[in-house]
Amino acid sequence: MGTGVIVKVLVTGGAGFIGSHLCDLLLRQGRQVICADNFSTGSEENIRHLSGNPHFEFLKHDVTVPLEVETDEIFNLACPASPVHYQRIPIETTRTCVYGAINMLDLACASGARILQASTSEVYGDPEVHPQTEAYWGHVNPIGPRSCYDEGKRCAEALFFDYRRRSKLPIKVVRIFNTYGPRMHPSDGRVVSNFIVQALRNDPITIYGDGSHTRSFCYVDDLVDAMARMMATPDDFVGPVNIGNPAEVTILELAELVLGIVGGTSKIEFKPLPQDDPRQRQPDIGLARSTLDWSPRVALQDGLGETVRYFRRLINGN
Numbered sequence: 001m002g003t004g005v006i007v008k009v010l011v012t013g014g015a016g017f018i019g020s021h022l023c024d025l026l027l028r029q030g031r032q033v034i035c036a037d038n039f040s041t042g043s044e045e046n047i048r049h050l051s052g053n054p055h056f057e058f059l060k061h062d063v064t065v066p067l068e069v070e071t072d073e074i075f076n077l078a079c080p081a082s083p084v085h086y087q088r089i090p091i092e093t094t095r096t097c098v099y100g101a102i103n104m105l106d107l108a109c110a111s112g113a114r115i116l117q118a119s120t121s122e123v124y125g126d127p128e129v130h131p132q133t134e135a136y137w138g139h140v141n142p143i144g145p146r147s148c149y150d151e152g153k154r155c156a157e158a159l160f161f162d163y164r165r166r167s168k169l170p171i172k173v174v175r176i177f178n179t180y181g182p183r184m185h186p187s188d189g190r191v192v193s194n195f196i197v198q199a200l201r202n203d204p205i206t207i208y209g210d211g212s213h214t215r216s217f218c219y220v221d222d223l224v225d226a227m228a229r230m231m232a233t234p235d236d237f238v239g240p241v242n243i244g245n246p247a248e249v250t251i252l253e254l255a256e257l258v259l260g261i262v263g264g265t266s267k268i269e270f271k272p273l274p275q276d277d278p279r280q281r282q283p284d285i286g287l288a289r290s291t292l293d294w295s296p297r298v299a300l301q302d303g304l305g306e307t308v309r310y311f312r313r314l315i316n317g318n
């Protein structure tokens with residue numbers, strides 16, 4: 001892009017949790033942003049503050065249908081992301097992953113745009129390698145209740161690399177690990193939103209299994225910063241690159257942290273672990289550190305504090 005030319009960026013899934021924060025960041029960086037979303041799991045509320053911004057445009061659009069817009073860069077985020085959401089609409093989820101990827105890759109070819117895929121740590125499945133590096137091919141159940149998402153995202157990665165091989169398309173693939181922060185959906189069933197909402201309502205904190213399984217949680221501001229940095233890398237750098245916070249905690253530790261921040265009278269309640277629930281997950285972010293000059297800045301305690309403030313306002317109106 002020459003000096004003074006405004007870069008036009010398309011964000012699919014831009015009305016979702018991560019997508020809306022990415023739209024905010026891109027606008028702060030002086031981009032013209034087109035947000036395309038069908039509101040299946042996202043909401044108008046997440047982007048209401050952007051209406052009236054002359055650099056922001058919203059398109060109600062389903063990515064399984066081809067799209068024609070002028071764009072220089074595409075961030076492809078459209079996809080339900082929480083197990084509760086995608087298991088409710090498994091076939092639509094695979095369709096969104098696969099047709100959505102094809103349609104956005106075709107758009108990138110037609111418009112000469114760079115395109116970034118929001119892939120996921122779920123491509124590693126229930127990993128046998130710990131922490132997970134990008135070289136690990138994964139351990140995914142192809143026929144289980146998580147397969148629509150895991151295999152859909154794996155297929156999308158395959159498509160990105162085939163388009164690259166066929167058309168030399170400037171692709172970028174990031175594998176996002178568990179992310180949390182304001183604008184998570186209060187009933188998406190994800191562990192951070194569940195625990196915070198339960199604690200704020202003094203309801204039991206539901207731990208699935210014995211709480212010894214682990215996740216590594218990245219604050220959303222850190223994540224979108226890395227995504228923007230990835231898009232800005234030279235054309236010959238395509239990834240995949242892990243993006244996440246390597247600080248790994250057990251689910252029991254997370255419950256105790258949330259209870260410590262919220263206070264209240266919630267008790268911990270143990271429930272059965274869902275099928276195919278990965279036992280542990282921690283990103284190796286060596287590649288992101290060296291290629292993006294990036295590492296997460298927000299500690300879990302601080303990020304949870306911000307997220308609790310958001311949910312407190314949402315639930316109690318204060």
Ligand code: NAD
Nearest residue numbers: 013015016017018038039040041042062063078079176179
């Ligand atoms: P989200 O559900 O809040 O956002 C997804 C957005 O995509 C929603 O606004 C939804 O309405 C939209 N969408 C879904 N299907 C669509 C379709 N067919 N056409 C147009 N829009 C559609 O989820 P999120 O947590 O913000 O996740 C965003 C992306 O990041 C997803 O691709 C997800 O797979 C990926 N990701 C998220 C996490 C995480 O921890 N949140 C981890 C790994 C990967």
Ligand code: UDP
Nearest residue numbers: 083189190191192194206207208213251277
């Ligand atoms: N989990 C839990 N209680 C809940 C929600 C989730 O113990 O109320 C567990 C879940 O079984 C998983 C972990 O927390 O082991 C993270 O779940 P989430 O759905 O947030 O993300 P994912 O499993 O996709 O990493």
